[in-house]
Amino acid sequence: MVFVVAGLLLNVTPGPDVLYIASCSMRQGWKSGAVAALGISAGCFIHITAAAFGLSALLMASATSFAVLKICGAAYLIYVGVSLMVQRPATAASPAAVPARLRKVFLQGFLTNALNPKVALFFLAFVPQFINSGATEKAAAFLFLGAVFNFNSMLWNLLVAWSAAQASGKLRNSGAAAWMNRCIGGLFVALGIKLAFAKSA
Incomplete structure (x- = not known):
């Protein structure tokens, strides 16, 4: 129970993931935010x-590996931010274009999280606190707790997607949509720059 509550409290903290989900919902609606x-x-x-089987620990132990992942993640966040800043507000897409657009949204969401070394550091620091030091199947316990955290996180993220879509329904069809894109893009660029200067510990 403590693990679930602690995880939920951590989930509500704003970051690149929440920002990306909110931006997709605000620009393209609930379905896009859910796919994100x-x-x-x-x-x-x-x-x-990776953390359950020790791969993340090896990665974080190497300053070079951490720096490479960090720069890749930062560059990707900045790329997404700049793309949003120069993008025109979305218009109604043709039915044939929707699957391709949603695939791109899914991939961008995947990369936004997978390329963030801070997420790897989080799991290495947070989850082991809830695993008995004498447990014989630590990897299995880690996978189970990680799955519970991820499931709860997804529920929260879906709520964020729905809330953002509801709050911005009118903006997507107004002149404010372009400014919304620029503001969200600027936040992504700022997060990318912040990640670029982050330290491994």
Whole structure:
């Protein structure tokens, strides 16, 4: 129970994942935000699996590896931010274009999470606190707790997607949509710059 409550409190903290989900919902509606949430959850499973089997610990122990992942993640966030800043507000897409657009949303959500070394550091620091030091199957326990955290996180992210879509329904069809894109893009660029200067510990 303590693990679930602590995880939920951490989930509500704003970050690149929540910002990306909100931006998709605000620009393209609830379905886009939900797909973004699923992509982020998929990226989170990469970190959970890597941490459970010790791969994340090896990565974080190497300053070079951490720096490479950090720069890739920062560059990607800045790329997404700049793309949003220069993008025109979305118009009604043709039925044939919707699947392709949603695939892109899913992939971007996946990469936003998977390329963030801070997520790997989080799982290495947070989850082991809830695993008995004498447990014989620590990897299995880590995977289970990680799955619980990710499931709860997805529920929260879906709520964020729905709330953002409801709050911005009118903006998507007004001149304010372009400014909304620029503001969200600017936040992504700022987060990318912040990540670029982040330290491993």
